[in-house]
Structures are given as C-alpha cells and as structure tokens.
Amino acid sequence: MIFPGHNKENNMQTFDKLTRPLAITMWDFSWLERRWPGAGYEDWNLALDELVERGYDAVRIDAYPHLIANDPEGSWDILPQWNQQDWGSPARIRLTRILPALLEFLEKCSERNLKVGLSTWFRKDVSEVRLGIASPSAHAEIWRKTLTAIRQAGLMDCLLYVDFCNEWPFAAWAPFYPFYAQGWFAEQSTAWMRESVLRLKQSFPDLPMTYSFSIAPDRAVYSSCDVGFLDFLEPHFWMAGHTDFYSRIGYEYQQFDGIGYENLVKHAERLYRSDEHYWLSRLMAGIDALADWSRMSGRTLVTTEGWAIVDYKDWPGLDWGWVKELNTAAVERAAATGRWAAICTSNFCGPQFCGMWRDIAWHQRLTNRIHQSHLPE
Numbered sequence: 540m541i542f543p544g545h546n547k548e549n550n551m552q553t554f555d556k557l558t559r560p561l562a563i564t565m566w567d568f569s570w571l572e573r574r575w576p577g578a579g580y581e582d583w584n585l586a587l588d589e590l591v592e593r594g595y596d597a598v599r600i601d602a603y604p605h606l607i608a609n610d611p612e613g614s615w616d617i618l619p620q621w622n623q624q625d626w627g628s629p630a631r632i633r634l635t636r637i638l639p640a641l642l643e644f645l646e647k648c649s650e651r652n653l654k655v656g657l658s659t660w661f662r663k664d665v666s667e668v669r670l671g672i673a674s675p676s677a678h679a680e681i682w683r684k685t686l687t688a689i690r691q692a693g694l695m696d697c698l699l700y701v702d703f704c705n706e707w708p709f710a711a712w713a714p715f716y717p718f719y720a721q722g723w724f725a726e727q728s729t730a731w732m733r734e735s736v737l738r739l740k741q742s743f744p745d746l747p748m749t750y751s752f753s754i755a756p757d758r759a760v761y762s763s764c765d766v767g768f769l770d771f772l773e774p775h776f777w778m779a780g781h782t783d784f785y786s787r788i789g790y791e792y793q794q795f796d797g798i799g800y801e802n803l804v805k806h807a808e809r810l811y812r813s814d815e816h817y818w819l820s821r822l823m824a825g826i827d828a829l830a831d832w833s834r835m836s837g838r839t840l841v842t843t844e845g846w847a848i849v850d851y852k853d854w855p856g857l858d859w860g861w862v863k864e865l866n867t868a869a870v871e872r873a874a875a876t877g878r879w880a881a882i883c884t885s886n887f888c889g890p891q892f893c894g895m896w897r898d899i900a901w902h903q904r905l906t907n908r909i910h911q912s913h914l915p916e
Contacts, residue, residue: 567705594906603637611638616631617663645689657685657698700747751773766838778825789802804854846885
C-alpha cells in the first residue's frame with residue numbers, strides 16, 4: 540500500500556507494510572501518569588499483554604516532547620487537567636526521567652509487535668515550559684529532539700506516526716498557539732501546521748505526520764480546507780460531542796465539579812434510549828462524512844478517539860452497555876467504508892476503565908472486525 544499523497548520514491552514504511560487495518564487504542568498520558576497501585580499502568584508488561592490479548596495492534600500515547608526537549612532526564616511537577624476524568628492523574632504528580640521511561644515503553648511495545656503513534660497533550664507543568672513554543676519551527680524542534688533520541692535508541696521501527704498536537708488547536712492542549720478561537724481550518728492554523736510538518740520532514744522524511752482534530756462532520760469545511768501537507772487525517776468524532784446530546788442532559792465538560800457526572804447518571808442513557816434511531820443516525824452520518832472527506836482529500840483516516848460519548852467512567856449509576864452498543868455500530872460503519880487504516884473501539888480502551896476493559900470478548904469481536912476490513916487504495 541502506498542500512502543495517499545506520496546509516490547513510490549517517497550513512501551513511508553510504517554504504512555506501506557500494512558496488510559490490514561490496525562486496531563488502535565489511546566493511552567494518552569495515562570501510560571506514564573497512572574502508575575500508582577491500582578491505577579492500571581503500574582505494570583506495563585501486564586497492561587500490554589492484556590492489550591494484545593484483546594486483539595489490538597497499536598497504541599497512541601503522549602510522548603511529552605516539550606519536556607523531553609528541555610530536560611530528558613529531569614523531574615517535572617505536572618498539574619491535573621481534571622479530577623473528574625480517569626485519564627492521567629487527578630492530582631499533582633512528579634514525573635522523572637521521561638525519556639528513559641518512553642524508551643522502555645517503546646521497547647516493550649516492540650517486543651509485542653505493537654506499533655506506537657506518538658502524540659502530545661502538552662501537559663502543564665508548574666513552570667509552564669509549553670508556553671515557550673513560540674513558532675512552528677519551535678514546535679517542530681521539540682519533536683525533532685524527541686525523535687532523534689528514539690532513533691539513537693534503535694526504536695524507530697516501533698513508531699507508526701507522529702501527531703504534532705492532540706486536537707489542534709484546542710486551548711487546553713496548545714495554549715501557546717495565539718489563534719485557537721479561529722478553528723483548525725483557519726489560514727493561520729494551516730500555515731502553522733504546514734511549516735512545522737515540512738520542517739520535521741527534513742529530518743524524518745519517511746515517518747507519517749499529522750495533527751489530530753476534534754471536529755464536527757462539516758462537509759463544507761472539509762471541501763474548503765487544504766490538508767495536502769498532512770500524511771493522513773486523524774479526526775476524533777463522537778455522537779455526544781457533535782450534537783446537542785450534552786446540552787440536553789446538562790453536561791458541560793466540568794473538570795473539577797461532580798455535577799456533570801450527576802447529570803450523566805440521571806439523563807445520558809435515558810435520552811439515548813428515548814430515540815435510539817435518531818442518535819445512531821447522527822453517529823452514522825458523521826462517520827460517512829469523514830469517509831467522504833478522506834475520498835475528497837485523498838488522505839487515509841486514523842481515528843483513536845470515538846464514538847459514542849466523550850467522557851465516561853466506572854461510576855455508580857453508569858452502565859457501559861449502551862456505550863458499547865453505539866461503539867460497535869460505529870466500528871462496523873467505519874470498517875465498511877474502507878477509508879480507515881487504523882480504528883479505535885472507543886477512547887476508554889485502557890485498564891483504568893474496568894467495566895469496558897474486562898469484557899475481553901467484546902474487544903476481540905471488534906478488533907477482528909477491524910482486521911477483516913480493507914485498507915484504502
């Protein structure tokens with residue numbers, strides 16, 4: 540398979556070698572931050588063995604490139620993004636020797652033939668190192684330093700791709716970018732993305748590169764935006780995140796207030812069950828729009844976050860059944876389009892989400908379906 544937009548003289552080995560679409564999961568910054576007893580990632584060998592058991596081929600993680608570029612073996616005090624979600628640490632935490640930890644994790648993935656997509660949420664430390672990313676060239680440079688260290692360790696074959704920034708240019712993840720309110724498709728945004736990608740390509744021409752987006756299925760935006768400088772598209776899409784589902788149940792992404800989850804308990808599944816066909820149709824329409832964007836742009840899709848609801852967890856009154864129901868339908872639809880090179884089963888596919896993680900058979904059914912689908916041509 541030759542990746543869209545690249546000729547045989549300039550192909551990218553990680554995607555060229557695919558014989559089937561990959562089942563991928565997102566372990567974000569949890570892989571490093573959630574290592575206290577019972578947090579899910581304290582034993583990487585166990586967590587990765589369980590991932591393989593469930594049929595997954597790849598994992599997307601935060602590489603902390605801004606911290607590695609500044610002090611790869613130093614100590615960093617990381618502040619919580621929230622205490623209501625089960626991604627990462629809900630309290631201040633000290634991370635030490637991040638580069639050696641990253642290389643150790645990559646080595647363990649390599650031993651299991653798991654590919655790794657590197658991304659970053661630009662986690663906030665007490666010194667706010669991330670605010671020093673003042674230009675596209677500076678953005679590319681932190682990734683160049685991180686990738687150079689990985690190459691020196693002989694672990695480049697483990698990498699699937701680089702995502703320059705999670706859900707660009709959302710202010711929580713890219714506070715250094717001054718034009719986030721204009722959207723990812725604005726002229727300033729595409730100029731920043733293009734320059735950073737082209738600069739990093741000078742050092743790593745064969746590694747697929749992109750920016751991930753959390754986007755509504757807007758065909759008008761898709762048709763007007765130039766994404767030719769991206770090697771593939773990494774859209775994050777949820778039924779609840781891109782409809783009025785959340786506003787109707789009173790969920791406002793509360794990060795440090797339990798009222799959001801109280802409203803999820805009271806209203807989320809009940810609203811879905813009140814008109815399952817409607818909510819499912821909105822999800823399917825969004826997936827179809829993404830597939831159309833892929834065809835229109837000539838770019839393959841990879842999705843590591845989706846499909847039913849954005850925020851969820853093991854909690855009194857919350858059941859995983861309806862979430863898995865919607866996600867099953869979404870995986871079936873995405874796989875059937877033949878436009879995805881890697882598909883997630885949810886953004887809760889990690890050991891900290893016990894209610895979903897322990898249903899091994901569900902994961903295996905969906906990863907088998909992903910493997911049976913076709914790669915984009």
